Amino acid sequence: MATVSPMTSQVVLGTCHHDCPDSCGWVVTVEEGRAVKMRGNPEHPYSRGELCPKVNRFLERVYHPERVLHPLIRIGSKGSGEFRRATWDEAVELVASRIRSIVDEHGGEAIVPWGDAGTQGLLQMSLLDRHFFARLGASRQVDSLCGAGAGAGLAATYGDGRSADPMDVRFADLVILWGTNTRLTNRHLWPFVQEARAGGAKVVVVDPIRTITAGSADWFIQPLPGTDVALMLAVMHVLIRDDLIDHDYVQSHSLGFERLAERVAEWAPERAGEVCGLDPAEIESLAAAYGSTPRSFIRTLIGAEHHENGAMFFRALACLPVLTGAWRHRGGGLSRSVGIWSEMPVDPELFEVDQHTRGVSMNRLGSALTSEEMGIHALFVWNGNPVVSAPNAAAIRRGLSRDDLFTVVSEQFITDTARYADVVFPATTQIEQVDVVQSWGHLYLGWNQPAIEPLGEAVPNSELWRRLARAMGFDDPVFALDDEALLARSLPKVDFDELRSRGFLRLDLPEVLLPYANGGFATVDGKAHLYSERLAASGRDPLPGYIPSLEGPGGQLSERYPLVLLTPKTHTRFLNSSYSQHHADRERGPYFEIDPTDAEARGIGDGEEVRVFNDRGELTLPARISDRLRPGLAAIPWGWWGEEANANVLTNDVASDWGGAVAFYDTLVEAAPAV
Numbered sequence: 001m002a003t004v005s006p007m008t009s010q011v012v013l014g015t016c017h018h019d020c021p022d023s024c025g026w027v028v029t030v031e032e033g034r035a036v037k038m039r040g041n042p043e044h045p046y047s048r049g050e051l052c053p054k055v056n057r058f059l060e061r062v063y064h065p066e067r068v069l070h071p072l073i074r075i076g077s078k079g080s081g082e083f084r085r086a087t088w089d090e091a092v093e094l095v096a097s098r099i100r101s102i103v104d105e106h107g108g109e110a111i112v113p114w115g116d117a118g119t120q121g122l123l124q125m126s127l128l129d130r131h132f133f134a135r136l137g138a139s140r141q142v143d144s145l146c147g148a149g150a151g152a153g154l155a156a157t158y159g160d161g162r163s164a165d166p167m168d169v170r171f172a173d174l175v176i177l178w179g180t181n182t183r184l185t186n187r188h189l190w191p192f193v194q195e196a197r198a199g200g201a202k203v204v205v206v207d208p209i210r211t212i213t214a215g216s217a218d219w220f221i222q223p224l225p226g227t228d229v230a231l232m233l234a235v236m237h238v239l240i241r242d243d244l245i246d247h248d249y250v251q252s253h254s255l256g257f258e259r260l261a262e263r264v265a266e267w268a269p270e271r272a273g274e275v276c277g278l279d280p281a282e283i284e285s286l287a288a289a290y291g292s293t294p295r296s297f298i299r300t301l302i303g304a305e306h307h308e309n310g311a312m313f314f315r316a317l318a319c320l321p322v323l324t325g326a327w328r329h330r331g332g333g334l335s336r337s338v339g340i341w342s343e344m345p346v347d348p349e350l351f352e353v354d355q356h357t358r359g360v361s362m363n364r365l366g367s368a369l370t371s372e373e374m375g376i377h378a379l380f381v382w383n384g385n386p387v388v389s390a391p392n393a394a395a396i397r398r399g400l401s402r403d404d405l406f407t408v409v410s411e412q413f414i415t416d417t418a419r420y421a422d423v424v425f426p427a428t429t430q431i432e433q434v435d436v437v438q439s440w441g442h443l444y445l446g447w448n449q450p451a452i453e454p455l456g457e458a459v460p461n462s463e464l465w466r467r468l469a470r471a472m473g474f475d476d477p478v479f480a481l482d483d484e485a486l487l488a489r490s491l492p493k494v495d496f497d498e499l500r501s502r503g504f505l506r507l508d509l510p511e512v513l514l515p516y517a518n519g520g521f522a523t524v525d526g527k528a529h530l531y532s533e534r535l536a537a538s539g540r541d542p543l544p545g546y547i548p549s550l551e552g553p554g555g556q557l558s559e560r561y562p563l564v565l566l567t568p569k570t571h572t573r574f575l576n577s578s579y580s581q582h583h584a585d586r587e588r589g590p591y592f593e594i595d596p597t598d599a600e601a602r603g604i605g606d607g608e609e610v611r612v613f614n615d616r617g618e619l620t621l622p623a624r625i626s627d628r629l630r631p632g633l634a635a636i637p638w639g640w641w642g643e644e645a646n647a648n649v650l651t652n653d654v655a656s657d658w659g660g661a662v663a664f665y666d667t668l669v670e671a672a673p674a675v
Ligand SMILES: Nc1nc2c(c(=O)[nH]1)N[C@H]1C(S)=C(S)[C@@H](COP(=O)(O)OP(=O)(O)OC[C@H]3O[C@@H](n4cnc5c(=O)[nH]c(N)nc54)[C@H](O)[C@@H]3O)O[C@H]1N2
Pocket: 019, 020, 021, 146, 178, 179, 180, 181, 182, 184, 185, 186, 206, 207, 208, 209, 211, 224, 225, 226, 227, 228, 300, 301, 302, 303, 304, 307, 566, 568, 569, 570, 571, 572, 573, 574, 575, 576, 577, 639, 665
C-alpha cells in the first residue's frame, strides 16, 4: 500500500473514481493527516477545475460517522443490519472456513462474485478478485448493468466500440444528444456542447422525457421509449430517398448498402411516426438537418441500452454517420464510451485469468439466488449495491434472505445490500487508496495519489483480496505484488513521473482523433457493416431492424399494465445509489411522475399517494403530475434506498437482445390512488 508523506500540510492530486464519464481531476488539501479541502483540479483539460454537486461534499462522505471502519459479523436476522465488530483475523478466518466447506460440499461454482464499478480505478475495480475467484473455481460473473449492450451494438456495425473523442463535439455544426441527459450525467461535456452552439451549432435532444438537457436544447424530439430504432430507420429512409448519402464513403468503407436501402424503403416517416408517436414531418426535418450537415455529431451514452432492443439501438445509430460520411470530419461522427482507447496502455497479462466455470448473470441476481437449480451458496459483493441497482429488487431480497446463503460484502457504508451480509469488510474511499483511473468520457488517464491514511481498519479492495487469498493458502505470485507494483506492471509504457506530477496524462493518440475518416473499422474487412454476416450467423437480423419489446410499448403485458415506467438518473446529488442516504434531504423524492392525462383518467391528484404496481412488486409514492412526460409514460427517480422507495422493485430483468445488458427501462406498471 502507498504511504502518505508525513508533512503537516500538503496538496495531493487525485481523480474521481465514480462510475461517471467525467473522471474529474481533483486536489485534496491535507493538514495534520486530515483532508480538509477538496477541489477540482483547475489544470485538468476536461473537467477544468469543477467537480459536481455529488462530489463537492466528498469529504463529508469520507469522515461520515456511518462509515464502516472495522470488519463486522452479522448478529441479527438477514436484512436487519445488526452486526458486531470483529477483528480482521476473525472475519477473514470465518470467510475462509465457510468458503472451504462450501467448495468441499458443493464445488467452487456454488460461489458467485458480484462486483460493479463503485470505483472505476484500474486496480480497485477488478484485478486481484479475478485471480482469487479463478483460484476458487467460482462461477464467473457475466453480463453488465451498464455498457455491454451499447458496446456490442456499436461493435455489430464497427467491429468494436470505438467512437469519437467527446471533446470534439465543440467542432460540430449539429449536435444530437440521443438518449443521454448530458447536463445531468455528463455535466463536464456540456461546456463543449455550448462551445459548438456559440459557433452556430444547433443542439437536438432525443429522449422520451423532457429532461433538463432537453429543456436546454434548441430542438426536443420525444419518441416513445424503446422505439428509436424505427425513428433511425425512417431517418435512413429519407437520407437515401433524398440522396443525402456520401456515396464515395459508403462505397469505400461500408458493406451492405443495397440491402440496407431495401430494408429502410419499408420505413417511410409515416410508419415510424406511428410507432414512435412522432409527427412524420418532424422525422423529415431531423433527417434533412442530419443529411445536410456534414459536421453532425451524435452523442449517446447508456440510457437507451436498458431496453429489450437495447443493442439494436446502438447498431442502428452507428449506421447514420456512415451513410452521410460524417466520420470524415472533426466534429462529425458518433461518440459514446472512449473506454477502448483508455484501455490501450494496459498490458492485459495481469488481468487475464484462465477460468472456464459457468457464468452467472449479474443482471439477474434475484433469479439466480432464488433458483434451487443454480445451487448458489456464497455471494461476494464489492463496488456495488445490487439491491438498489439491479432490476427486480424484491427477488434479490428474497434470495439474500436465504439462511443457507453466505454473503460477504466489502463496503464503505451499510447499504441495502450490506444489510444482508454475514460478513462486512470495511473499504477505503478514493482518497485513501492509490489508483489510476481510465476514463470512458475523455482521453486522459487520471492519477490518484492517496491523500490520507486509511480510516479505521478500512482497506482497498486489492488488499482485501490479498488477505483472503493468504487465508485460503493461495500463493500465486500476483498476490505478492503491492499496489504500486501492480500499477507499474499494468501500465508498462506510461510515464508515471508525468502522470503523478500533473495528475493526468493524455493517452498516446493523435491530437485530432478521426477514428474512421478513412475507414479502418475493426471488422474483418475494415468496413462498417450495414449488413452483418456475423449477426446473421448468430441467427439475428443481419440488418438494422425494429422489434417492439415485449414489456415496453405495444408489448403483451400492456393491457394489464398500460403505463411504461422509466427510471433513469434524475438527481444531481446521487451517483447511482451512492449518496442517496446522505443527500436525500437536498433532493425532492422519491415520487411517481405521471402525465396529466393519465393522472386524470385514474383520479390521481398532484401530491396524493399512489400505488404503483406490476407482477414484480409495488411502491406507494406521492404523485407528481408532470409535463415532462407524454401520455402512457411514467417515471420514478432511481437511486433511493429502502423497500418503499427503490424503483428497481418494479423493473424488468429480462435480458436485452444481445451483448449482456438488461431491460430496466422496459417496465410496465399500473397506478391507482392509494386508499
Ligand atoms: N447525476 C448523476 N450522474 C450520473 C449518474 C447518476 O446516477 N447521477 N450515473 C452515471 C452512470 S453509471 C451512467 S451509465 C451515466 C448514464 O448516462 P446517460 O446514458 O445519459 O443516463 P440515463 O439516465 O441512463 O439515460 C439517459 C436518458 O435516456 C433516456 N431514455 C430512456 N429510454 C430511452 C429510449 O428508448 N430512447 C431514447 N432516445 N432515450 C431513452 C432517459 O429518459 C434518460 O434521460 O450517467 C452517469 N452520471
